[in-house]
Every structure is written in C-alpha cells, then in structure tokens.
Amino acid sequence: MSTFDFDGHSVNAEPGDTVGSALYRAGQRVFSRSFKYHRPRGLLCAAGRCPNCLVNVNGVPNMPACVTPAREGMVVRHQNAWPSLETDALSAAQHFDFLMPVGWYYKVFRSLKLWHMVEPHIRAVAGLGEPPGVDEIKGEYEHAWWHAEVAVVGGGSSGMAAALEYAGRGASVVLIDDQPSLGGRARYQSSAADLAAVRERVSNEAGVRVLSRSYCFGLFEGNLLGVLQPNPHGAVKERLIHLRAGHVVVAAGAYETPLVFANNDLPGVMLSTAAQRLIRLHGIKPAATAVVVGGGPRAAGVVADLKNAGVRIAGVVEPAAIRSASGGHCVTGVKTDTGSIPCDLLVICGPLVPDAGLLAQAGAKLVWNQAHGAFLPTGLPPNVSAVGSVCGTGLAGTPANRGGASKRSFVCVCSDVTTADLDGAVREGFDHIETLKRYTTTTMGPCQGRMCQLAAVEICAGLTGRSMDATGVTTSRPPNPPVSLGALAGPRHHPIRRTPMHDEHQQLGAVWLDMGDWKRPRYYRAGSGDETACVRAEYQAVRERVGLIDVSTLGKLILQGRDAGKLLDKVYTHRFSDLKPGRVRYAVICDESGVILDDGTIAALAGDRYFISTTTGNLEFVDQWLRWWLAGTGWDAWLTNMTSGFAAVNLAGPKARETLRKITDCDLSSESFPYMGCREAEVAGVRSLLVRIGFVGETGWEIHCPAEEGPKVWQALMKAGAEFDIRPFGIEAQRLLRLEKKHVIVGVDTDALTTPIDAGMTWVARLDKPDFVGRAALTQASQAPPRESLVGFEMQDDTLPDDGAPVVLGGRPVGRVTSARYSPVRQRTIGMAWVPVDHAAEGSAIAIRSGGRLVQALVKQAAFHDPEGGRLRQ
C-alpha cells in the first residue's frame, strides 16, 4: 500500500490503484469542475477517455486521474475550482446560463472597445489546469525507431488473436495495448481463467513483442504509427516509438459513451464499463444503491457485477424511459416515465463507439450501420486491416435517448454544450456537422469528441432531417489520445560544431559567436581592451602586418568526374569548364528567378576535379542543390562533402608571404603563384591546398589541410608570424576589412530577392553561356535598369547608423543600410546600402535614419580601401 496527497489530505492506494480509483475508494465523488458552468463532475468513463477527472499530478496539469497509476508520495491537486472542488464560486455561472447560450459572445460584444474591456475577464476564467512554473524544465524523453512486419493496435481478444495468427505464419509482430495487462474488456467482463489461457499463449509466442501501457496516437503516411510508451526505463518519462509496419491491424475495440438526458453530467452518473472497472479491477464497491440504465445482456452483466460487489440494485430502466437524474452535488435518484427511484449511483449502458480514429486517418470512410448503431470503417487501404468491435463485431445499437432541447442535457461534457445549444445552433444555420462543431465547440474539448461525437451527429441528423451518413462525422485528427510536447520533441540535443582549432581560440581569449551550429571567434579579448579596441588591433594587424583567421566553417565540396565542369556551368552563373587547373574563380549560384542563393570560390585542381567552397550557412543547401541538378542527367560527376574533413585558415596581410614562406617549399612569388591561383603543397609538413584569394583585401592564402592537422598548421603559422607580431582575427575584424573592400556577404548585403545585377556584380552572370540556372531571369533583368542598387557610402558626420537602418526619401523608406562601420583608412563611417537607382551615382546624397533622425551620407562607387586591388596582387 502507498499513500499520496490530494489537496492536502493523505489518500491510501492499494496495489494496482490509479489516482482515480484510490480517490474513489476514499470516498471522493467530485473530481473536477466543468469548463464553462463549473458544474461538479465525477468519474464517468474510468478509462482515460472523458474530461471529468483531469487533475494536476506533481505539477503537471490535465492528467486523467483514472488512468494515472498511484505512486507513493505523489502530490495531486484539483483544477479549475475555487476555493475548493466542493464549493466553487464560479459555479454560479450556471444560473446565468440563459445569458450564455452557445455563441453568446459573438452577439453581445459587438464593438472592439467593449470586447477589449471584457476579453481579459473571459480569459481570466478560461483554461483548465495551471501551467507549470517556469523552472519545471526537468523531464527526460526518448525517441525510438522500430520496424515490424505486422503491428496490432489493441490487446483485447481480437487483437491477441490477430497477433497470434500473424506470428503463427512467421511474421514479426508488435502488439500495442494501452492497459497494464492484455485482455481488453475481457479483463473486467470475462472470467479470469479464460483470459489467462490466451495471455499465456501470447507471452509464449516468440514472434510477438508486447508493448503494454502504451498507446498509439496516430497512423501516419506510409504505415507509420506514433506510439507512446510511458516510463520505458530509468528516469525516462516517456518514449515515443516511431513504428513503421508492413501491415497494421487495428483492433482498438469500442468505447462506451454517455446517454443524453437532463443532469446526465452529475457525479454518480457513470458508464457501465467504469463501474465494472472499479469493481473488477480495483475491488471497489462503487455505491450502496444503484439504478442501471440499459437492457439485454449488457445490463444483466453489470447488474451481476454490482450485486457481487454488494451494491443494492434499485431498478433497471430502459434508456427511453429516463427523464432526468436528480441531485445537487451527486446523484440522489433518477426520474423515469413512471416515477422516481432514489439511488447513489446511476449506471449507464451507453452506446459503444468503434475506436476507428486510426483507420480514418489511414483513409477509411466511416459509414453508418443502423444494425450496429455505429459508424463503421470501409475502404481500408491494402496494408491496413481491422478486426473486432472496431468493425462492429458484437455491437448492437443502443436505442437513442436524446430527449428534446434542454439546458441541462449535456452532449459535450468537455465544453458544457447542451441539447438546447445544438438546437439553437442548427436553427441559426450551423447545420453542417463541421460548422456545428466550430460554432458550439462540441467535439473540440480535451476528449476530442470521444464522448460526444456520436450524440452530436445523431442530434444534428435529427434536427436537420438528414440521414446519419449525409450528416457524417468530423475529421479524425492525430494525436488522439493526446501526446506531450516533451515526448514529441524527444531528447532535445543541441548540436554545437567546433572547428579543429577551437581550443587554440579558447586559449587566445576568443569571444564566441554562434553561426548556425558553429561556434566562431567574434574577436579575441586582449589585455583590458573592450570589443572596439580589440577589433581595431586585429584589423591593424591584417592591414599593416599579418593576421590569421579560422575559416574551417566554410563548406568544402569536391566535385570530380568527366562532366564536373558541365555541372558547374549549369548551376553556377560563371563559366568553369574553361578554368585552368591551378586557377580559382569567384562563384555565384542563383535560383531560376536570378536571386543569389550562395557564393564562394571554385578551384580547379585538375581538368576533372574541382574544390568548391560555400558559405558557412549554406553548405547543406549547396550540396543538395548540386545533387538535384545532377540527378537524372547521367553525367559523370561525383560530389563529396569534405567540410569536416578539412581545417582551413586564411593568412592575410603585407607580411603574409614572408610568414608562410618559412614553413612551405611552395614558391609563393606572384610570378609563379599569382592572385586567384591554387597549389597543392606542404605547409608545416602537412599536405595542404593553398588558394590565393583575398576577401579582406590583402595579399593572402586560404590554406586547407586535413582536420586533424589543423592545430599543427595554425600553431606553425602563429609561430612563423611571431616576428611580425601576427594576430588571430575574428568575424568582427573580418567584416570591417571586407567592408572597406566592398566585398558582398550573401545574406547580409543581399536578401531573398537580390540578383547579381542588382548587387552590381553583372560580371558574374555569363549570359553568353547557352544555359544555366537563372539565365532567363538574369537576361531579362540585365535589359532593364534595376530598381535598387547596392552602393558604398560615407557618412558626413560621425554618426554610426545601425545595420538595417533605412534610407529615406520623401518620408518613405526606399532602401537600407546593410552594414556600417567606422573605417580606420577613411577615418570616418563607411557602409554599404541599397538605394534607388537614381541615387546610386557617385557623390549622390542619401538620407539615413539613425536613432530617429535623418543623417546625410554620400554615395561612393569605388572600394574604400585599395580600389585597384594592387595589394591583393602584390
């Protein structure tokens, strides 16, 4: 025996108890308050399918008490009632229900002002459970991926039979059941001996893997079942199993639903299966005196169970004869056509509804069957089948007892929708089952319509005079039953990518910047300097001496094959098939509308072998894009992603050559290794690829070497450069250096509509090539003047506009600053901006909004630093 706490009282629980059964045994009858009217509600289904027993367990709101296993020390709290479950102030709402018929809020608050006034008050009383506190972030979840030849959903007698049959034929079977043990309703309706025999056979069948206490919440495309398994092991709270099955057998059975009559929601009005569960699974005597509503063998079975439990049967009543339940907090009797019968439990043999949601998700059509009194699945896809009560087996229609329109006959217990509400809504024209649902919110509560859908359809059909089939059911949507966000999200790993030289940077005082998954040094903290001072020092090293930056995050792809050049010509705007081995070219990819997607460089290593670099963020995209355009061509071209295989650095500055020369035999003179050339050579004894390019505007080499040798090369370069006071530099210094060169960064200076023509890079688009992606659009764009151009500017005063500040003309935004920095070479603020074409000429004055005021800048066409590029070629 264990004990837990409920609203400050200690409650005893027997082995096998749920929170709900233990509370019921302890005498608790009111479990919750209803959503709208705050009416008391008690155990109704005892199967986790209705909204009546939602409680807060250990801080988690909206947990169904009736299926939550009771554990020692649990803290259970009621919800949605104040000050207590027994006396809830807001239950006064039900006395004003005449003011709140369905849809009242649409009709009463017909001005925005009024609505803004009342909405906060409506909000304040909404919702069920309290949200968890912000620090409640613990919870371990797991994802798993399983495969099975056959998955059987539902461990009742037909599910077990199906599992045994398929296993007998040699198939691997997974049998999923949401109860603690197999058997389905046989657990509380049949003899223990019969059940034990089948269970035994299932557990002896090696081909069947049983997942108990686990539920299947959705059947998705390609026979993918979402299965939730609580407490699979250790501290893991829930595991979500993605179960892909060759064949799915749905044997989910049928569940019982309430009858609709006045006060049918009172605590003490209970479904027959709920009473049977309490008696036979938990050994509880549910009441002293019961009335059973129903007939035939079902009613007889329940009567027998009740009697065995010691309950006095005060009467067995046909559903059609029921008028209302009476009682305040709990049922005290029942009124029938012939009189009143006192009782403290009203047991309802309600309509059984096939649990066909998964089948509907798989594409089955649900068709009304009068004899079975149920919508039955038809037209199943070939690899899905259904057995047992979910197809109607054993279901005998229950005579409907829907009374007339009444404000106390609840159809939807989740949302407090009555027959009067449905009647009103249909008369207002909401007579399609889908509009009726949305207007009244019937079937949209926490139970997702399990308790009310059938009744709502019957009532709608009755009111409109349409057939059940013409009325139809609302769409079944996953997840049903509900699934936690945590289980869906799974273990939340947050990948962090570090370059091979990460530790070097750390030691050098790197301040980190996230770029996608990567960590990159933003700048290196040196001495007591602030960011600006540090960046300035790094900048100066590159301009005056030599600097080193880790560029390992660049995407690195190798393309080889006879047709490699052809593929590059097709995908990139430039021509590459004529690129001589040992040469490098700037490379831009556009989409069909000419918009720049990525840029980088391509080095020809041999006639049929190219080394492609991409921007850090676009590697995966470029990789896929190249493969996409290659697919189906039959070309001989092979793409390999080498990004993690290589470390890369960029050594730049007037002393770069002298530095590098110390540790390589490669002839670095401009005559034998010119700008935009590439060589394979040893650097510090490591076989490397040297590419002579200059993003930062100085003589420099990009050096790619095997990742594991990265730190060695880095250290060797730092050592070789020590004599020139080499500095590592970070992203911030690089951004400033490149800005002075007006080198474009894709995604910073360009956006999702920029073409190379707009960006002033007409030269990259080789319109004379017969074909490449984006050619048509770029040809068109090149014939008309662009609307905007990307220009450089210099501020006229010492304002430093933020990146993103607008360029303003006549009070309207007409462009934006993409990047602005103080430029040490120009000794004033410079930047790049998009401006209207007629403001793009050299010396044009533009107005930039900064800190709420307009400041002047002048357009500069040429690069701010070394416009002729002489330093690059030195």
Add this chain to the structure above:
Amino acid sequence: MFSLLRKERMWRSHDLRRRYDVVIVGAGVHGLSTAYHLGQLHGVRSVALLDRGYLGGGNSGRNTAILRSNYRTPEGIPFYDASVKLYEQMSEELGWNVMFSQCGHLTLAHSDAGIVGLRVRAENNQLMGVDSRLIDLGEIRRLVPGMDLSDRARYPILAALYHPPGGVIRHDAVVWGYARACDRMGIEIHTDTEVTGIRRNGRKIESVVTNRGEIATETVLNCTAGWATTISDMVSVPLPIVSYPLQACVTQPLKPFLHHVIVSATLHVYVNQTDKGELVIGAEIDPYQSYNMRATLPTLEQMATYTLELFPQLHAIRVLRQWGGICDMTPDFAPIIGCAEEVDRFYMNVGWGTYGFKAAPAAGKFTAEMIATGSTPGIIAPFTPARFRAGKLLGEKAAAAVSH
C-alpha cells in the same frame, strides 16, 4: 440581450440561378470579403459565392489567425495596415463580434542577423506610421514572463520586434460574420458546389460549370487559395503558384499565462494562447509540395521541439490535435490580385500563402472596387499578376521565413 434569444439563420441555402453578374469561386475569407464589399460599397448583389465544401472549410478555417501589419516593404506596410484597421471596425460594422484580440505581437531575434532584419522592419514601420519597435530582453521579460530568456538556450533570444496592435482573431467568426452580411444583401452562398470547368469564347468568359449545373456569367473571381491553379488552368491562365501544406496544432487548455503572439523565424514556430486557454502552435510549410492535408509526425515533432525551446516548462503539456491546410505560395511571398492578362474579366485574389487571413478585409475591399469599376486601386496595383512577366517581384520574401 434579445438578440441572444432570437434564432435567425446566419445564411440561407438557395437553388442555383441561371446567371449571376459575378461568380466567386471559393467561399473562404477572401471570397466572402470581396462579395461583401461588392454588395456593400458598389451595389453589386447578383453575386454567387461557390464553394465545394462547407463554409470556411479551406484555409480560412484552418489558420492560426494572427493579424499584424509590421511588414517590411513600402508596398506591404500600408496595405496590411489598412487591413488591420478594417478588422478593428469589423465587429461594429457587421454587428457581430469577430473577437479581435489585439494582444500584441512579438517577433524574436536569436542572432545579430536576425536583429538587423527586425530593425529594417521596425524602422520602415515607424516611417509609415505603424506601431512597431525593437525591444530588449528586459522589456521582453516584462511582457512575456513565461518565456525562457536565459542563455541556457542553444539560440538565446536577443531582442524582439514588438507590434502592439497585432494579435489574433476568431477566424470562423469573421467567415460567419461576412456570410451573414452577404446573405442579408441578397448575395448567395452555395456550399457543396464544386466548379469543374469554365467556358470561354476567345477572351470572354461565358459560363461556369459546377456539379450542380452551369451558370452564365462574364465575370469570375478566383479565390481558391491552395487550389488556385486548378481554377486558372480551366481558362489556361498560368499562375506562378505552388501549393504546400502548412500545419498547426493545439494543446490542452491551460490557465492563461501567455498574453502575446510569439513568432520566431529562427525556430520556425509561432505560439499564442487562445481565450479558451489552449496554446495554438504553427509550423513552417512542409518541405514538399502537395495537396494532401493529412497530418504528419515529423512536422508535429518539430512544432513541439521549437515550442519547448521557447517554453521548456511545457514539456508535459499535451497536444490535442493537429491539422493542415494547403497554401498557395508565390515566388515573392506577396499575393496576386488583378485581372488575367489573357482573359477578360477573369480576376484573381490568390497567392495568400501562409499569411493571407490578415489581409482579407483590405484585399476584398479593393478587389471589389477593381471588379466594380474596372480600374485597379493603387494600393493593390503592386500585386498585379503582370509583375512576374516583368520580373518586378516584391520584397516581402526577405522578411518571410515564417510569416503570419
């Protein structure tokens, strides 16, 4: 108060007439708004609204109903601003509460680049008179105390674009309110009426063929969102539209704790809490084009993952249902409103993608003016279908990674 007890039909059903002056295909919010404004402002009431399903069963009944006007471009901002203003008047105008809750809208930035993007919007909005500004962590914390603003997140929140007039609306209420107003003016709404063909003679439209019979008309308006190209194909008008599923989900109801709309483009997610207490969570579009509205597990998992990045304490809160709609995406994330170049009086008000609910009042109003007067109002002129031929795309895509 008596209005509560009166049970009037919101809209009636009719037999199809042989001809109408205007036939609108698609009775979603755009079709309804256009019909309403045709009747209300231009006296055009011989209008049939045809929908193959139930009223509002398309995206208009499936969206997350976020309204805002903090767009990026000088074309987009005044247009969406006009629309939000029309929404502000709508309850009064229709005599029906559309539950516009102007709770305020926050777009989060998780990187330097993200901040720059938001700054562009904030600045442009301010210049054009829209209430929108960049706010820092302190102010975010004050507005949304329940959100994880710590730096333990992988991509910590750095700043937000705050847009106080933005919020959410009850989408169905808008649809029903418009439908009622249309019905009162004699405009006919025909549900369960599928358009299967459009007959034309040269440049002129002659009739619209439906599963319930043929209707003579010279003027057709295409408002079929995800199915837009299936209708324009009937008159051989090419549209640069592709259809992608977009999914959303809702959780169990909780007591109110989140009073703003939260959007994160980095995390591809947007979240708000309804007046019923449920959290509504939206995803980015599915990776594949499709007309299939079946919910998918990977998208649901993504929505959950991203929501927990913002609200890790909600891990045990359960999702109740998940659904999808089919979005009509254009190359520049701006709509297509105008008359076809190839066919006379074949109008369209489509391409609303993932963001069109907020635009319906303004789009409908100006589309109605275009149909009734034959000339295109300046405010919708940038959305002309001719822009694609001319290569003059609009700049909203730049701000539209997740755009609602």
